[in-house]
Amino acid sequence: MTKADVARFIEALALANPDPESELTYVDAFTLLVAVVLSAQATDVSVNKATAGLFREAPDPASMVALGEEGVARHIRTIGLWRAKARNVVALSARLLAEHDGQVPGDRTALEALPGVGRKTASVVLNVFFGESAMAVDTHIFRLGNRTGLAPGKTPRAVEDGLVARIPPERLRPSHHWLILHGRYVCKARAPECWRCVGREWCRYPDKRDAPAT
Incomplete structure (x- = not known):
């Protein structure tokens, strides 16, 4: 897509959904961070089911550390990679207590230093909670960047950089x-479902689909 077409595509999405929000359930920066860590290779629906009980029992770093790996695991066994995620959630909670007075830092470098937190997770927290224009590239956005021509790239970082450079700054967040x-x-x-796509006019996908016959 040209930069002008990128702007038109994004504007079409904006008109269709003026107030987009994360589908993860959270109440503060800590619960958002944990939910995002748990969402790797899992659906938001499955994470929300798992965190409903987890956050009732451990809504903050201190109670999460007290709950321990086995306690966290008891709540999240229904989602993928639950053992590693339980270990990371407890470890990052301990790190928050030791290094950040129990508060989630609003700094990318500090976030990415936490166990289980990579660039994508940090970007989500910075965008959703701290209001930064960070672009977190997950599998969906990576696919869109390449399929539509919004920002083709061989790696998530390449797609991220392309989107940041091409999306109008006021629309980036x-x-x-x-x-x-x-x-x-x-x-x-x-x-x-190309027939439902509000940005179809500007999309460069060569194999657009029409609505199935009824």
Whole structure:
């Protein structure tokens, strides 16, 4: 896409969904951070089911450390990689207590130094909670960047850099949500529903699909 077409595509998503929000359930920076860590290779729906009980029992770093790995694991066994995630959640909670007075830092370097937190997780927290125009590239956004021509790239970082450079700055922060939701519900991996795409006019995908016959 040209930069002008990128702007038109994003504007179409904005008109269709003026107030996009994360579908993860959280109440503060800590619960958001934990939810995002747990969401790797898992759906938001499955994470929300798991964290409902977890956050009732451990809503802050101190209670999460007290709960321990086995206690956390008891709540999250239904999601993928639960053993490693339980270990990371307890370890990052301990690190927050030891190094940040129990508070989630609003700094990328400090976030990425926490156990289980990579660039994508840090970007989500910075975007959703701290209001930064960070672009977290998950599988949905990586697919969209390449399939539509928004920002082709061989790596998530390449797609991220392309989106940051091409999306109008005033639209960058909500674009994180628009693109994730569009990829989740419309531009799906195996069967994109192109007939429902509000940005179809500008999309460069060569194999656009029409609505199935009824």
